[in-house]
Amino acid sequence: MNMAQIWEQMPIVIGALNTGFLQTLKLFFVTLIGAFPLGLLIAFGSMSRFRPLSYLTRVIVWIVRGSPLMIQLLIIYYFPGLVLGNPIWGGGEQGRFLAAATAFIINYACYFSEIYRGGIQGIPRGQEEAGLVLGMTRSQIFLKVKLLQMIKAIVPPMSNEIITLVKDTSLARIIALQEIIWAGQAFMKGSQGISGAIWPLFFTAVYYLVCNGILTILLGRLEKRLGYFR
């Protein structure tokens, strides 16, 4: 393999990788949109004063965080069809995407819930009491006093999770979701007249790096903007 050959293959490979990366990004954003609110629900569940609910949520969170996401993906994708005889996801790319998104949302919501919980419980009790004594309602205290402090506290750990998520989307390759790793690998077996090429697979790393570079800058800015108070 020489540089000239790579140069020649480049346009085809970039086109395929772009298509794959679009699917990667779709999984990334859908996971965030789903996991942000679901995580909050799970956080409230785990803090519930109703013991059975809080124990149940904590056990679920423990299981989800304690086992590999890859296994969760496989179970969610194959379990309904192979064990229950009811292939709810269907066979195509759309079915694989739905299964992957479901697994990612559940998995990430559990991680987010722990971050939310830390953020909520980390606010000193005195903030709530000061608000109450000043005649504020509980919802005013939440919105006007606690929320921003919570957001400030969760931005750094959330940033870590979000950057991990970009890389974790590659796990969806295991159920043959046509994301960027899948697209890069295709050129090893042979696709669009290129075969036996391993460099496209290595080249996918550039996409992850650029994406995470941009995210790091944006999240860093957000963190900085919230730095005006302590």
Next chain:
Amino acid sequence: MAILEVRHLQKTFDHTQVLRDISFSMEKGSTLSLIGSSGSGKTTLLRCLNFLETPDEGQILVSGEVLFDASVPATRKEQEIRKKRLHFGLVFQSFNLFPQYTALENVMLARELLAREQPDYKQRKKQIREQIEAEGVQLLEQMGLRDRMGNYPHQLSGGQCQRVAIARALALKPDILCFDEPTSALDPELTGEVLKVIRELAERDTTMIIVTHEMAFARDVADTVIFMDDGRICEQGDPKEVFANPKEERTRQFLASHRT
């Protein structure tokens, strides 16, 4: 008529009785200092007055109106309590300022939220907000914080924070302002500036209950002193009298160990 009357308050926290039959009253414009060793129930009493704790027994009356009566469940509802607690203000030992707001915003926030409940708020929004701001500015000036209004709490010293907290409590014009050891979290060189503004408030006839371990201050600022011991009012009276000639043995012991 007494501005505050407390009758037979009792409070128990998991099997330990923290307040035992607390009764006292105070007149409008007077200052009461509340002293006693750590764990005697001073904070709990202030928290009961501010509805942060619910007493098990007893009544709280302000200007003759029953705000709380343990035997009347309706007076314990959260909805009712929110308006009633505005008769009281509370200054915490640890300030509890809102970190994301400037000094002035801290003072204005609760007033603005309350103003939104006025029926004419929508039409007179600008005017109402300007007035709240003007009053906030004036309060901070009174606290000696003219140059600090735009600062966030983390940019202020402990003494400045506590003075902002006092202005924040005063902004709602409470009938009775309570202080829970307002200088205990401060470096010694900063206590003076906080005690000074509280003294000035006493001279302006602000009705206040002050829990403090600054004995000289408790004696000089107050019209009445109450000594609490193990959840009871052990002795009360004119501060000069109580400090010079304590009648109870417990008071004598306490004062002896807190000689200034």
